[in-house]
Amino acid sequence: MGAPYDDPIADGPDGANSLVLAGRTLHARAAQRAGGGRLLGGGQGLLGVVRSLTGLPEAAVIPHLLGAAMVWVGALRVLLAARPARRPAPAGAGPVLPASAVRTPEHSAHLRRRRRPPLAPVAGSSTVGRSGERKDVAGVGDYAKWYDEILKAESRAKGGEPCRVCGEAIAPNAQWKQRDRHVCSPRCNATLKRRLNRRIERGEVVPPPPPTPEPEPPREPLVFRTLAQDAPFPYEFLGRSPRPGDIVERHGSRTVYLPLAVLPPETVPWEVTVGAPEHWDLDRVVFAVHEETGSTCFYEVDESGTRTSLLLGQFLGPHQLDTYEPFEAGGRTWCWYQEVVRDVDQDGEPYTWTAHVCGLQEIPTLWTPAYAARSERLKRVSRAAGNYAARMRALGQEGEIERLDPREIYERDGWFCRICGAAVDPDLSWPDLWCATLDHRVPVTAGGGHTADNVQLSHWLCNLRKGDLLLTE
Numbered sequence: 521m522g523a524p525y526d527d528p529i530a531d532g533p534d535g536a537n538s539l540v541l542a543g544r545t546l547h548a549r550a551a552q553r554a555g556g557g558r559l560l561g562g563g564q565g566l567l568g569v570v571r572s573l574t575g576l577p578e579a580a581v582i583p584h585l586l587g588a589a590m591v592w593v594g595a596l597r598v599l600l601a602a603r604p605a606r607r608p609a610p611a612g613a614g615p616v617l618p619a620s621a622v623r624t625p626e627h628s629a630h631l632r633r634r635r636r637p638p639l640a641p642v643a644g645s646s647t648v649g650r651s652g653e654r655k656d657v658a659g660v661g662d663y664a665k666w667y668d669e670i671l672k673a674e675s676r677a678k679g680g681e682p683c684r685v686c687g688e689a690i691a692p693n694a695q696w697k698q699r700d701r702h703v704c705s706p707r708c709n710a711t712l713k714r715r716l717n718r719r720i721e722r723g724e725v726v727p728p729p730p731p732t733p734e735p736e737p738p739r740e741p742l743v744f745r746t747l748a749q750d751a752p753f754p755y756e757f758l759g760r761s762p763r764p765g766d767i768v769e770r771h772g773s774r775t776v777y778l779p780l781a782v783l784p785p786e787t788v789p790w791e792v793t794v795g796a797p798e799h800w801d802l803d804r805v806v807f808a809v810h811e812e813t814g815s816t817c818f819y820e821v822d823e824s825g826t827r828t829s830l831l832l833g834q835f836l837g838p839h840q841l842d843t844y845e846p847f848e849a850g851g852r853t854w855c856w857y858q859e860v861v862r863d864v865d866q867d868g869e870p871y872t873w874t875a876h877v878c879g880l881q882e883i884p885t886l887w888t889p890a891y892a893a894r895s896e897r898l899k900r901v902s903r904a905a906g907n908y909a910a911r912m913r914a915l916g917q918e919g920e921i922e923r924l925d926p927r928e929i930y931e932r933d934g935w936f937c938r939i940c941g942a943a944v945d946p947d948l949s950w951p952d953l954w955c956a957t958l959d960h961r962v963p964v965t966a967g968g969g970h971t972a973d974n975v976q977l978s979h980w981l982c983n984l985r986k987g988d989l990l991l992t993e
Contacts, residue, residue: 666728671712673702678913685711692913696906735824741765746772753888757861757873761827764806770859773812773879780805780818791833791840792818800830810878813849815841817856817876827874857882862891870894901925904958908970920969926958930977938976939986953981963988 673684677699679692685708690699695706703709719725736759744756746769755770762768764779780788780802796802800820806827808817813836820830834841834856841847846855861873862885870891877883887895901923912919935944939959948955959978962968965988978986 663727667716668697670716670725671701673700676700677702678916678918683708693910696909735822736760736826738824739763741767743767743769745769753886755859755861755886757863757875759826760871760873761821761825762808762875763825764821768859768875768877770877770879770883773810773877775808775810775875775877777806777808780807783807789818789833789835789838789840795832800832805832808876808878810854813854813878815847815849815854815856815878817878819876827876831876852880854878854880855882859883860885861888862886863888864890864894868894897925897927900927905970908964911964915965917967919964919967920971922969922971924970924972924975926956929958929972929975930956933977936977937979937982939978939982942979944977944979950980954979956980957983959983959986962990966990 676696677690677694679690679694681690681702682688683690683704684702686704688704690702690704694704698704698706698709701709701712703712716725720727739758741763742758744758744762744766747754747756762777764777766777768775768777780792792805793802796805804821804823805818806821806825807819809815815834815836817834818832820828820832822828831843834843836847836849841856844856844858846853848854856876856878859873859875859877862870863873864870904926905921905923908919909921930944930946935946935956936942937944944956945954946956950957957978957980958975959982960968960970961974961976968974
């Protein structure tokens, strides 16, 4: 090690001397490795700039920087020590910690009691009370419905009720889900959900097990082809994903799905086997191979052969590809992508087909005609119920609301106006005066509910003429 340095800042703030000695040691070792005591490219860079500005010898640059840093640390300590003391808390506000103290469990519990009002248990949940007593209530369907029921208050807010989070008044025209949960804004709604998530983590609220789809029955391997342009839907598919042995053909590009067992062990990429058997089972690994390029995609399936969310990698020969990024092969640009198709089953329940497919161009998410019809029906139902609820809120009243599809009411009434008796053209739409509308037999202003027994088909013009009157009037 070289000769000791002259120390121009030996009388600096407390703690500077030890840092200077450490800087001397580090600088001496770096100078010894460099063979001449020069750092950062022969005196250029940061040390060179400081040396040129200060005129100090190279050996004193690092101690100078350390001393300057300690001067700033000492000044910061003085400023922090001069801060005014915290105000004493009012009586009954709980313990107050000094600035240097560590938060104790008792203080954390006090903050939880002060900031987090308890959520009232709702039917359809299993909760653990603050006393530790478990309360089991009848189960609810899936997790999303259970979560929404837990967040709901006893009744929907009409306007003016205090927010459960901040205490501000809830507006009468607030979003319906916020009024159901008695919160005044999206921010308070997010805070309420965050509190519930923390209670779930602490075990105070026990959610139901997540729903798992029923395993699909076994079947023979199939080929899913691209259909003609005049077909109702352009692609063939079945179930939730392709099974081992299936072939998916999309616009002339074929992807074959095979179990991992058909590959010799020495040809399996190490990225696929490195996590087995701790994280996944190799017996449940399937790979998709693209016939035109030979590229492969490895992923996991469940007991029935349906793909899971675990993707193990995409490869072109021994080289791993960036996930779902384009790659060159055979003079053309290809890409792996997830084919997603939304459909409904025989019971009208929605489900999703997904498949790892390789092609020249990614196909966007598609809806089958049945799924699109279901979506349009839900829009009509929500729009009709929402319009009725908005009118009732404006009147300051409450009424029974059934989720009705207006088109089903029109079909029930045979597309004849129940006020004038004339036919209603299904092809006409608002704002045509002769288009179809829902009329409430008992007017909304009289407390009439939005139920199948109280609504009927009418021309828009007839509905306007009837207004808030009963037909007998």
